Amino acid sequence: MNTQRRVTAKDVARRAGVSQSTVSYVLNDTPNQTISDDTKKRVRLAAEELNYMPSAAARTLRRGTSDTVLVIIRDAQIGEILAQILEGVVHTLDPHGLNVIYRRQRPGKSALDLCHELMPAAVANFAALTKDEIGRIQEWNIPVLSISFDDTAPTDAGDTVILAQTAIGRTHVAHLHEQGHTRIAYAAPDIRDVEDYDTWRLTGVRDECVTRGLPRPPVIHTPYNLDGGMEAAREILALDPPVTAISAFNDEVATILLAAFHRLNVPIPERLSIIGVDDLPLSPFTYPSLTTINIHAYDIGTHVAQLVLRTVRPDLNLPAPPPVGELTLITRDSVSAPVSPPGHAE
Amino acid sequence: MNTQRRVTAKDVARRAGVSQSTVSYVLNDTPNQTISDDTKKRVRLAAEELNYMPSAAARTLRRGTSDTVLVIIRDAQIGEILAQILEGVVHTLDPHGLNVIYRRQRPGKSALDLCHELMPAAVANFAALTKDEIGRIQEWNIPVLSISFDDTAPTDAGDTVILAQTAIGRTHVAHLHEQGHTRIAYAAPDIRDVEDYDTWRLTGVRDECVTRGLPRPPVIHTPYNLDGGMEAAREILALDPPVTAISAFNDEVATILLAAFHRLNVPIPERLSIIGVDDLPLSPFTYPSLTTINIHAYDIGTHVAQLVLRTVRPDLNLPAPPPVGELTLITRDSVSAPVSPPGHAE
DNA sequence: CTGTTAGCGCTTTCAT
DNA sequence: ATGAAAGCGCTAACAG
Numbered sequence: 001m002n003t004q005r006r007v008t009a010k011d012v013a014r015r016a017g018v019s020q021s022t023v024s025y026v027l028n029d030t031p032n033q034t035i036s037d038d039t040k041k042r043v044r045l046a047a048e049e050l051n052y053m054p055s056a057a058a059r060t061l062r063r064g065t066s067d068t069v070l071v072i073i074r075d076a077q078i079g080e081i082l083a084q085i086l087e088g089v090v091h092t093l094d095p096h097g098l099n100v101i102y103r104r105q106r107p108g109k110s111a112l113d114l115c116h117e118l119m120p121a122a123v124a125n126f127a128a129l130t131k132d133e134i135g136r137i138q139e140w141n142i143p144v145l146s147i148s149f150d151d152t153a154p155t156d157a158g159d160t161v162i163l164a165q166t167a168i169g170r171t172h173v174a175h176l177h178e179q180g181h182t183r184i185a186y187a188a189p190d191i192r193d194v195e196d197y198d199t200w201r202l203t204g205v206r207d208e209c210v211t212r213g214l215p216r217p218p219v220i221h222t223p224y225n226l227d228g229g230m231e232a233a234r235e236i237l238a239l240d241p242p243v244t245a246i247s248a249f250n251d252e253v254a255t256i257l258l259a260a261f262h263r264l265n266v267p268i269p270e271r272l273s274i275i276g277v278d279d280l281p282l283s284p285f286t287y288p289s290l291t292t293i294n295i296h297a298y299d300i301g302t303h304v305a306q307l308v309l310r311t312v313r314p315d316l317n318l319p320a321p322p323p324v325g326e327l328t329l330i331t332r333d334s335v336s337a338p339v340s341p342p343g344h345a346e
Numbered sequence: 347m348n349t350q351r352r353v354t355a356k357d358v359a360r361r362a363g364v365s366q367s368t369v370s371y372v373l374n375d376t377p378n379q380t381i382s383d384d385t386k387k388r389v390r391l392a393a394e395e396l397n398y399m400p401s402a403a404a405r406t407l408r409r410g411t412s413d414t415v416l417v418i419i420r421d422a423q424i425g426e427i428l429a430q431i432l433e434g435v436v437h438t439l440d441p442h443g444l445n446v447i448y449r450r451q452r453p454g455k456s457a458l459d460l461c462h463e464l465m466p467a468a469v470a471n472f473a474a475l476t477k478d479e480i481g482r483i484q485e486w487n488i489p490v491l492s493i494s495f496d497d498t499a500p501t502d503a504g505d506t507v508i509l510a511q512t513a514i515g516r517t518h519v520a521h522l523h524e525q526g527h528t529r530i531a532y533a534a535p536d537i538r539d540v541e542d543y544d545t546w547r548l549t550g551v552r553d554e555c556v557t558r559g560l561p562r563p564p565v566i567h568t569p570y571n572l573d574g575g576m577e578a579a580r581e582i583l584a585l586d587p588p589v590t591a592i593s594a595f596n597d598e599v600a601t602i603l604l605a606a607f608h609r610l611n612v613p614i615p616e617r618l619s620i621i622g623v624d625d626l627p628l629s630p631f632t633y634p635s636l637t638t639i640n641i642h643a644y645d646i647g648t649h650v651a652q653l654v655l656r657t658v659r660p661d662l663n664l665p666a667p668p669p670v671g672e673l674t675l676i677t678r679d680s681v682s683a684p685v686s687p688p689g690h691a692e
Numbered sequence: 693c694t695g696t697t698a699g700c701g702c703t704t705t706c707a708t
Numbered sequence: 709a710t711g712a713a714a715g716c717g718c719t720a721a722c723a724g
Contacts, residue, residue: 094452
């Protein structure tokens, strides 16, 4: 367990009988350098034999930029979906030698400090930075690539992947309306963290209701526990005029309501249709199985990562990812045509 | 958007009218250095005014170790539980200025390379490294703190937090047996990734059955889809001699089986009791609600992080975390006394 | 109590 | 086609 001396480029150079700079050229495939094949071979062999590993710190210091990509996440609870997005990012960046660090955007300490400390190759912003903060980071020549929830703004700059939050709400209403529902409630989460997503989605629901001439949807808050869920379920049943369908903020809210209605002996989807968002791994296994929207979280992750790669490795000539994330409606059994009012059956 | 020149310690020194080394001493609170309060004040003021941020790369290069903690995870799918553990680690390390990088242990590229590149302050090993690999990393004076699944080995070194996988299996059997069940099946996942966890848990189940003189539990594999789940459920019903309870690998498997039995009109827990592991956010909302074991994943994360802190910041004199993670049995409605055989009711 | 100085290991310009 | 040398920004040993 004795400390080992580090094998440096100098050692490799000595062993290969070349200068240190040549080692650097060979190992980094530096363009515009003409080096004989024989020299290259010797250097690579020496590096191999000595088990040489370059020091990231020295490289960063010299180059002024590291091989790190800083992912900045808003201070929300990291659940299944965020984990999936992160997975996509890591899987895409890993093969290119880019290490991912993730940081919650906390009220106190600014992400800017960390940027200047780490000198990341790029920042991946998960809807956590303000325009101003982004500008300040870019002043240091650190590119910022973002996931945005705002699908109402134009898609121009090529530095943003949009996770279309309002489109989700609109898709909910569109699907329910096409099934024949006209009176729809919105089930909001009762958690501060997700306020933003919630606002976007509710906006989408409202907009689409307006577009289709449907009444403004009432909003019911659903706590994340069974008693609270039962309470919310009763509130929904007591709505006057009654609703026949529920657009749920996400699959968790939908699952809780499903559980509550089951215990209240309210038949789903006969009495009420419910649609969720996220298509969680267990959503096919609720009773009834949950109709939902798959937001392709993993793909969203790979897409921002592709934006990062296009910026830090322009030589790769990678194609641009689609600017807006795809949404896939997953029709299962929690949504049907309404049975009480005279709707058109499917 | 023009590039800014970096503010260095030299600039601060000039501004404060002191030498660069003094700046370093003041800003790092270097012990054994006597510096007048006035000088300290001047230096801090200058740093503040110039908005000085030290370069992590230079510090790492000089010190030979960075402010990074490398978390190494086996190449399993990162789900809710892994995310919770990671959360615990990040939340604990963040306030101390330690940045977390996480890396999947992939077959190809070794984690050792990354260690030598990054020179992390420590490595947090999520049951992903072999003894040999750990030894090799420690040769470079990089401490390795681990989460281990092996609760059969002694707890001596103070560098390991144990997530007691076999104890989980044993707790399952103990609880079911105490409810009066004697014939128990084990529901395994049908996923390669989790093979290891699975093996440990099954071992625990088997051991406890032996201890209690119960028959060796049959193992049924449960694919993660409804058809596969129904198939598995039918297999369980067809078991001869019949079982009255199921120890499920985790809450996902348990939920899938619950869904399958529901669709087969098999009453749970009357016909079969089911117990899971993980206490997922949605487990209270299955039907019937799922009896399970909370493994306190977040706490496991904070505990390894505490081991890390104790090693890299011994000056903090932090207390040692408990060596073995707590397990909490969460009794809900999916387990009851068996009704068909003459068992003792609760 | 404070300053001088010598690197940490790498990349890149310039010279040969 | 290859080498010499300068320095990135910081820390710590040592000298005053």
